[in-house]
Each structure stands twice: as C-alpha cells, then as structure tokens.
Amino acid sequence: MDFNYAPQEEAFRQELRSWLEANLPKDYDPDAFELQDAEERWQVQLAWQKKLHEGRWVGVHWPQEYGGRGATLIEQVIYQQEIARVRAPGIANSLGVSIVGPTLIHWGTEEQKKRYVPRILSAEEIWCQGYSEPGSGSDFASLQTRGIEEGDYFIINGQKVWTSYAHKADRCILVVRTDPEAPKHKGLSYLLVDMKTPGITVRPLVQITGDAEFNEVFFEDVRVPKKNLVGEKNQGWQVAVTTLMFERANFALSGRLEPQLKQLVDLTKRVKVNGRTAAEDPAVRQKLAQFAIEVEALRYSDYRQLTHRLRGNPPGPEGSIGKLFGSELNLRMVHFAQELLGPYSQLGIGSPCSIDGGRWARRALGARALTIAGGTSEIMRNIIGDRVLGLPKG
Numbered sequence: 001m002d003f004n005y006a007p008q009e010e011a012f013r014q015e016l017r018s019w020l021e022a023n024l025p026k027d028y029d030p031d032a033f034e035l036q037d038a039e040e041r042w043q044v045q046l047a048w049q050k051k052l053h054e055g056r057w058v059g060v061h062w063p064q065e066y067g068g069r070g071a072t073l074i075e076q077v078i079y080q081q082e083i084a085r086v087r088a089p090g091i092a093n094s095l096g097v098s099i100v101g102p103t104l105i106h107w108g109t110e111e112q113k114k115r116y117v118p119r120i121l122s123a124e125e126i127w128c129q130g131y132s133e134p135g136s137g138s139d140f141a142s143l144q145t146r147g148i149e150e151g152d153y154f155i156i157n158g159q160k161v162w163t164s165y166a167h168k169a170d171r172c173i174l175v176v177r178t179d180p181e182a183p184k185h186k187g188l189s190y191l192l193v194d195m196k197t198p199g200i201t202v203r204p205l206v207q208i209t210g211d212a213e214f215n216e217v218f219f220e221d222v223r224v225p226k227k228n229l230v231g232e233k234n235q236g237w238q239v240a241v242t243t244l245m246f247e248r249a250n251f252a253l254s255g256r257l258e259p260q261l262k263q264l265v266d267l268t269k270r271v272k273v274n275g276r277t278a279a280e281d282p283a284v285r286q287k288l289a290q291f292a293i294e295v296e297a298l299r300y301s302d303y304r305q306l307t308h309r310l311r312g313n314p315p316g317p318e319g320s321i322g323k324l325f326g327s328e329l330n331l332r333m334v335h336f337a338q339e340l341l342g343p344y345s346q347l348g349i350g351s352p353c354s355i356d357g358g359r360w361a362r363r364a365l366g367a368r369a370l371t372i373a374g375g376t377s378e379i380m381r382n383i384i385g386d387r388v389l390g391l392p393k394g
C-alpha cells in the first residue's frame with residue numbers, strides 16, 4: 001500500500017475543503033443536528049444537497065456527462081474523509097445518488113437516462129427502493145408482488161415493507177414478479193415507478209428511536225408504463241444485483257467510528273465507575289484500547305479493499321467484511337457507552353438531565369438497524385464464509 005497522495009489528489013482535497021469552509025452553513029452544529037427529529041434532519045439534508053449540487057459536489061463519482069466529476073476511487077475516499085472531518089449532514093436523496101443513478105447509467109435506456117438521471121443529483125426527485133416484502137428480506141428473490149402485462153402497462157399488486165423514505169419519495173425502483181412459473185431469480189422485472197400513481201398507499205412505520213423513516217407500501221392495480229422497465233423483462237435480478245453492489249460498496253463505516261471513538265474516550269473522563277473517573281479504571285481503559293485497535297483494523301481493511309479496487313478489480317464479496325465488522329463494532333461501542341452511563345442511559349433526547357443530550361441512547365436504539373439494512377450480519381457471514389474463505393457448506 002502507498003499511503004501518500006499525489007499532488008492532484010491533494011489539490012482535490014484542498015478545493016473541497018475550501019468549498020466546505022465557505023459553504024457549510026455557519027449555524028450548522030453537528031451535535032445539535034444529531035439530536036433533531038427526523039423531519040428537521042430531512043429539511044437540513046435537503047437544503048444541504050441543493051447547496052452541494054450548486055458547487056457540483058453531489059455524486060462526485062458519477063461520470064462528468066451526468067453531472068458528476070468522474071472522481072477516481074482515491075478522490076472518492078478523500079471526499080468521504082473531508083465530509084466526515086466537518087461532520088456535514090448526509091444528503092436527502094442518498095439512495096438516488098448512491099444506487100439509482102449508477103444503476104440507470106449502467107442499465108437504463110437513453111430515454112430513461114435523460115428523463116430521470118439529471119433530477120437525482122439536484123434532489124428534484126427523491127427515490128426509494130422497493131425490494132423487501134413481509135415474507136422476503138434476506139431472500140428477496142422470493143418476492144411475491146406481481147406485475148402482469150396489459151397493453152402498454154404492467155399492473156402491479158402486492159406489498160413492500162421497510163421502504164426507507166417512501167413517504168418522501170417521488171419515484172421508486174421496484175422489483176416485481178412478472179413470471180411466477182420461472183425459477184425465482186428468473187421471473188423478476190425491475191421497474192421505475194411514480195409514487196403518485198393511483199393505487200399506491202404509503203404507511204410510515206415508527207422505529208424504536210421514535211422516528212418514522214421507513215414504510216409499508218401497498219400496490220393495488222397500479223399501472224406502470226412498459227417504457228419504465230429497466231433491462232429486459234424477467235431479467236430484473238441482474239439489474240437488482242447491480243443496485244445491491246453499489247449499496248454495499250457504500251457501507252464503509254470507519255469514517256464514522258473514528259469520531260465516535262473520540263467521543264467515547266471523552267465520555268469516560270466525565271462519568272464515574274467504581275468510585276473513580278471511568279477513564280482511570282483499568283477495565284474501561286482495556287475496553288477503549290480494544291475499540292481503538294478495532295477501529296484502526298477496520299480502517300486498514302477499508303484500505304485493503306481500496307488497493308484491490310485500484311488494481312482494477314470490481315467490488316467483490318470482501319465488501320461484506322467492512323459492512324459486518326463496522327456495524328457490529330458500532331453496536332458494541334454504543335452499548336458500552338450505555339453501560340458507562342448506567343441509569344442515565346435511560347434518559348433520551350429532550351430530558352434535561354440526560355448526558356450528552358441523550359445522544360448515546362438514540363445511537364444505541366438506532367445501531368441495530370445497521371446490522372440488518374443492506375443485508376444482515378448472518379447473511380454477511382454466509383457470504384464471507386462461502387465466497388471469501390471458500391469454507392465447505394454444512
């Protein structure tokens with residue numbers, strides 16, 4: 001591995017850093033942002049995406065002809081580092097930018113690209129992802145939502161669940177079964193659906209954090225024009241897998257865990273354990289050291305991935321290692337913070353006596369979701385065992 005950056009890469013970093021200094025709203029406070037409710041955070045993220053877009057800083061990895069910067073892999077890493085350094089808010093149309101745009105650029109017809117792609121970076125059209133169903137999550141190829149051909153349309157009936165941002169979305173990438181007789185991976189089709197189409201009902205689900213960021217979505221005789229089919233009919237699995245590949249490549253967590261480790265160390269200096277400051281307790285110090293080692297190991301593991309990609313290889317099953325290890329480490333870190341807080345761990349956001357504004361309670365409630373979304377930890381272990389380590393199947 002070569003840890004040095006080339007002069008043009010440092011120039012890219014400097015350009016972005018200067019832009020962020022000039023454009024991140026002066027009243028933006030990352031700690032306060034984290035404690036806001038979902039609707040307030042959404043508004044901040046929407047405004048921030050529009051601002052980034054003005055500076056051409058959304059979707060830097062997209063090709064230039066589609067409004068990106070054609071950023072190299074190293075530049076994408078630098079981008080993530082700089083955004084993490086200032087703890088900028090995320091963008092509103094994250095699914096659109098990270099998975100829908102790249103999938104359409106790869107698979108879409110010229111007409112689809114022209115119609116949909118430009119409105120993604122600008123957040124004019126927000127996208128959601130309709131894969132999971134009540135009976136089909138990990139094994140989503142078993143999904144049952146039907147699409148039946150009728151003239152120039154597919155008529156959709158069925159239900160999706162856990163659909164993030166469906167209550168905000170203008171469009172949905174929807175995978176439906178168009179051939180129930182074919183083997184499960186071969187009867188699927190991938191559609192672009194206008195969420196305002198008659199027959200669609202979106203019902204928000206309240207999460208354990210109290211926020212309602214994902215939904216049940218019901219489809220009742222929803223008419224989707226055939227020109228909204230991406231790829232071939234019954235070949236939707238291939239398109240859907242492209243989307244998943246972009247999704248998992250997006251899960252690198254080391255950038256988020258480094259600041260969290262600092263906050264955890266800081267917390268140990270302010271709470272007491274066994275009658276003394278937690279930071280002085282040998283067991284706590286051991287734990288912090290272990291977390292520091294694991295955060296560092298995750299960072300180098302991300303670098304190893306990067307080196308692999310820089311040698312021209314596509315993102316492979318090794319991406320599951322970062323997703324698994326990062327989301328589980330995050331969970332252990334926030335649970336440890338809760339242990340340190342003792343009874344105070346039960347005081348959430350808005351409680352006047354909570355420590356750090358109730359941040360750790362919110363994180364502890366939210367952390368489990370990262371071990372499920374985008375493929376559960378068990379599924380990641382299966383992938384690593386099977387496709388990375390080549391272990392025999394039991």
Ligand SMILES: Cc1cc2nc3c(=O)[nH]c(=O)nc-3n(C[C@H](O)[C@H](O)[C@H](O)COP(=O)(O)OP(=O)(O)OC[C@H]3O[C@@H](n4cnc5c(N)ncnc54)[C@H](O)[C@@H]3O)c2cc1C
Pocket residue numbers: 128129130131132133134135136137138139161162163164165214369370372373374375376377378379382
């Ligand atoms: C925050 C969040 C956001 C999400 N957003 C979206 C979204 O926008 N769009 C969307 O389509 N979906 C979304 N999902 C759904 C997500 O993709 C599924 O929850 C996930 O794939 C797991 O599916 P499931 O919930 O049906 O669980 P199941 O697949 O039923 O799994 C239940 C349990 O069984 C285990 N298990 C299942 N199969 C195996 C196996 N072969 N070997 C070992 N263990 C196994 C799982 O690990 C899990 O512990 C989101 C989920 C979360 C948490």
